[in-house]
Amino acid sequence: MSLPHAILTALLEKPSSGLELTRRFDKSIGYFWSATHQQIYRELGKLETAGHIRALPSAQPTRGQKKEYEVLPAGREALAEWVGRPEDPRPGRDPLLLRLRAAAVVDSVDLEAELVRHLELHSAQLAEYEAIEQRDFPPERRVTQEDRLRHVVLRGGIELETFWTKWLADTLRELAGGPDPSPEDAAPDAP
Numbered sequence: 001m002s003l004p005h006a007i008l009t010a011l012l013e014k015p016s017s018g019l020e021l022t023r024r025f026d027k028s029i030g031y032f033w034s035a036t037h038q039q040i041y042r043e044l045g046k047l048e049t050a051g052h053i054r055a056l057p058s059a060q061p062t063r064g065q066k067k068e069y070e071v072l073p074a075g076r077e078a079l080a081e082w083v084g085r086p087e088d089p090r091p092g093r094d095p096l097l098l099r100l101r102a103a104a105v106v107d108s109v110d111l112e113a114e115l116v117r118h119l120e121l122h123s124a125q126l127a128e129y130e131a132i133e134q135r136d137f138p139p140e141r142r143v144t145q146e147d148r149l150r151h152v153v154l155r156g157g158i159e160l161e162t163f164w165t166k167w168l169a170d171t172l173r174e175l176a177g178g179p180d181p182s183p184e185d186a187a188p189d190a191p
Contacts, residue, residue: 003043004052006033008071008079011053017066018044031129031157044069052078100171112172119168126161129154 006029010021021044022037035043047053052075055067071079096118103109137151 002033003035003039004047005079005082006035007040007043007047008052008075011069011071012076012079015056015068015070017068019066021069032153047075050074112175115168115172115175119165119172122161122164122168126158126165129158129161133158 006025007021010016010024010029014024016024018037018041022040025035025040044053048055048069051072053069053071056070058067096114099114100111103111133151133154137147137154142148142151
């Protein structure tokens with residue numbers, strides 16, 4: 001589904017070997033679209049077979065040499081078609097939410113430690129995203145459409161992590177029998 005499109009996007013940004021691509025996934029695209037190294041290599045083979053990418057010619061013998069891939073016109077066209085296609089939002093599928101729902105029907109399950117762990121993980125991810133924004137996307141560096149598009153994707157990550165940290169803190173407070181957040185904290189900002 002979207003993994004081939006994520007790979008085409010990354011290769012259009014910069015032709016890469018499979019290893020370089022997996023490293024780039026770990027540092028950028030993987031924040032919002034994860035894939036294992038095996039999935040990426042498998043998809044590279046499918047994209048090459050479909051005529052969407054090709055291995056760049058190498059001056060050295062290819063045995064033992066890493067292949068570097070580039071996107072062909074058919075791959076660019078397939079990506080553009082996918083980008084322009086309407087798609088409905090998908091419901092979230094977070095196992096933590098299901099585990100909380102299940103905890104409501106099974107006795108003596110305490111999820112506080114797990115909620116605290118998730119809060120710590122989301123807080124760390126939020127801090128990382130905010131550091132990336134400060135380092136890579138100050139207002140004066142958001143001059144091109146490409147820069148602005150990359151920035152809004154990062155902002156989406158920041159907003160999601162902000163939601164999760166607030167929701168987890170509120171959930172921990174509610175499960176402990178503490179006060180609900182004040183209406184000012186719970187109400188969205190007025191337009």
